[in-house]
Amino acid sequence: MNFWITQLFNGFSYGALIFLLAMGLSLIFGVMQVINVTHGTYFLVGTYVGLTILMTTGNFYLAMLGGALVIALVGILIERFFLRRLRGNDLGQVLITFGFVLLLQDAILLIWGPDPKLMAEPKSISFTANIGGFTFPSYRLFVIAVAAAVAAGLWLFENKTKFGSAVRAAVDDVEMASGMGVDVPRVFTVVFGLGAFLAGLGGVLSGPWLGLQYGLDLEILPYAFVVVIVGGMGSLKGAVLASLIVGLVDNFGKGFFPEFAYFTLFLPMAVILAVRPQGLFGRTL
Amino acid sequence: MIFDPLRGRWVTAAAAAALVFLAVYPWFASRFMVTVLVQCLIMAILAMSLDLMVGYTGLASLGHAAYFGTGAYAAAIMSVHYKMGFPEALAVGLLAAVAVTAVFALVALRATGVYFLMITFALAMLVWGLAYRWNSMTGGENGIAGVQRPAFIAGTTAFYYFVLAIAVCVFAFFAVLVRSSFGRTLMGIRESESRMRTLGYNVWLHKYIIFLLSGLFSGLSGVLWVYYDSLVAPPLVDLGTSFDALLMVSLGGGGTLVGAVLGALIFKMMENLVNLFTDRWLTVVALVYITVVLLAPQGIIGLLRDLAERREARVKAFGAAGRADAPARKEGSR
Numbered sequence: 001m002n003f004w005i006t007q008l009f010n011g012f013s014y015g016a017l018i019f020l021l022a023m024g025l026s027l028i029f030g031v032m033q034v035i036n037v038t039h040g041t042y043f044l045v046g047t048y049v050g051l052t053i054l055m056t057t058g059n060f061y062l063a064m065l066g067g068a069l070v071i072a073l074v075g076i077l078i079e080r081f082f083l084r085r086l087r088g089n090d091l092g093q094v095l096i097t098f099g100f101v102l103l104l105q106d107a108i109l110l111i112w113g114p115d116p117k118l119m120a121e122p123k124s125i126s127f128t129a130n131i132g133g134f135t136f137p138s139y140r141l142f143v144i145a146v147a148a149a150v151a152a153g154l155w156l157f158e159n160k161t162k163f164g165s166a167v168r169a170a171v172d173d174v175e176m177a178s179g180m181g182v183d184v185p186r187v188f189t190v191v192f193g194l195g196a197f198l199a200g201l202g203g204v205l206s207g208p209w210l211g212l213q214y215g216l217d218l219e220i221l222p223y224a225f226v227v228v229i230v231g232g233m234g235s236l237k238g239a240v241l242a243s244l245i246v247g248l249v250d251n252f253g254k255g256f257f258p259e260f261a262y263f264t265l266f267l268p269m270a271v272i273l274a275v276r277p278q279g280l281f282g283r284t285l
Numbered sequence: 286m287i288f289d290p291l292r293g294r295w296v297t298a299a300a301a302a303a304l305v306f307l308a309v310y311p312w313f314a315s316r317f318m319v320t321v322l323v324q325c326l327i328m329a330i331l332a333m334s335l336d337l338m339v340g341y342t343g344l345a346s347l348g349h350a351a352y353f354g355t356g357a358y359a360a361a362i363m364s365v366h367y368k369m370g371f372p373e374a375l376a377v378g379l380l381a382a383v384a385v386t387a388v389f390a391l392v393a394l395r396a397t398g399v400y401f402l403m404i405t406f407a408l409a410m411l412v413w414g415l416a417y418r419w420n421s422m423t424g425g426e427n428g429i430a431g432v433q434r435p436a437f438i439a440g441t442t443a444f445y446y447f448v449l450a451i452a453v454c455v456f457a458f459f460a461v462l463v464r465s466s467f468g469r470t471l472m473g474i475r476e477s478e479s480r481m482r483t484l485g486y487n488v489w490l491h492k493y494i495i496f497l498l499s500g501l502f503s504g505l506s507g508v509l510w511v512y513y514d515s516l517v518a519p520p521l522v523d524l525g526t527s528f529d530a531l532l533m534v535s536l537g538g539g540g541t542l543v544g545a546v547l548g549a550l551i552f553k554m555m556e557n558l559v560n561l562f563t564d565r566w567l568t569v570v571a572l573v574y575i576t577v578v579l580l581a582p583q584g585i586i587g588l589l590r591d592l593a594e595r596r597e598a599r600v601k602a603f604g605a606a607g608r609a610d611a612p613a614r615k616e617g618s619r
Contacts, residue, residue: 037524099575103575227408260419274395
């Protein structure tokens, strides 16, 4: 019993972390039709920036905010000066986002070096919580809380603000939204910045948990893609649900079929692609 | 008549010169440079296979590492685990690549445009995931080492000629293919799928067949690579390889086989030579990606075409202006 509770918790918390990465990717694809391969690298650069801020200020929460903001800025610059010029050129856009993967990876090597690094948990949440007789590492509870807060905030933003409804309109049909007076270029920039912000935030949060290592970006990126495909592009509900599924499937897959760990993750994705290409909650293609 | 860099008598001459150069290359090139050219030729086969889809049919596949990698891994497994000879391992490698393509294409061809990119990309992760984790079969992160070439192509020069012969045959076959009515139909699909469907062509079947052919020859390229390098590891199957293949096509110019070859040649040469001078190889490739996308979307062949067209236009404009200006100038000079 204890084993199951622990494993469920591990999968759940990993799903929460993946959600932060995947939500932005999903929004960017849903609104802009851009396959942003750089997203995993935003996540990893976010971790490194967070580490540097943590080392200089000693404040983890400041590192979270700073890492996310720096990555949001990087994302906005890339969108504004490169992706915008390539609108409608799907292949060109995806190729250039891979160019930025390589550029940022080299920046990591140049600034932080190729050796793996560790990041300390904030002291205030570095304990084990005892809930109903089971012990949970509280840092992971913290990650779950942040992800839940982000999901709730996004829901409020999308459903209760005027700009949020413009974003939802753009997910459904960009041309129609533009015709109805939505400032589409501004929506694009905001969505891209928001997606990058979430990736950076997730990156900093992953620091004390996954560590920092060159190459981690392309290892974690497939998880985000599985979430986007399974959940449906641009769908908040889909991203939440799919992230949890991915976290759990990955955790149990690694436990029960270590040799087919990625396969157990990617196979359901391939099946969904074949049967329901728009994902669980995506709009019809 | 606009000058086309891919037509005309001088092309025959250039092709003959290129063939002669490639044939005598090992006589004067160092062993290292021969090896580099072997890499270029193998990648040229991959790039041409991809170009059949991207450039000729308008199907941008972001997962060709999967077919390349399946060929490479299947051949390596047969050669090292089952002690098969080269012909048998080659056959299994090709069969495996076609089998994987046959299944993946069924799923991927349900989508078009950016969704096609996304789905081919996602499917390729399946192969990467297996290569990375299926330790008992693929060796996991370490991969499989110790693939040995048979005696007749064991030497670097012999293997070079072997790969050269295959690459030339593949090029010739593809060149005939794209000029056939089948190839014309593919280009029709690229220009307007709905129109071809209205005209009564089975669009899906054409796409499926070209996908299979592309997968088969990508697999061939993978098998050759594993016999060149003697080892195979997950990075060979990851998204970097898929992207690099697309970059080679874009760099040279999609929709022209020569462009794909040129792209592979330049990319692999650069990779080997830049590494000798700087550690910042990643930045160099990144800049190539960004530059090609922004400044040369039609690749080098496209740039040559633009240049030729502009010169043609200038000649015409000058001719017209010359006639109109001539009397005026005379008056002015007086």
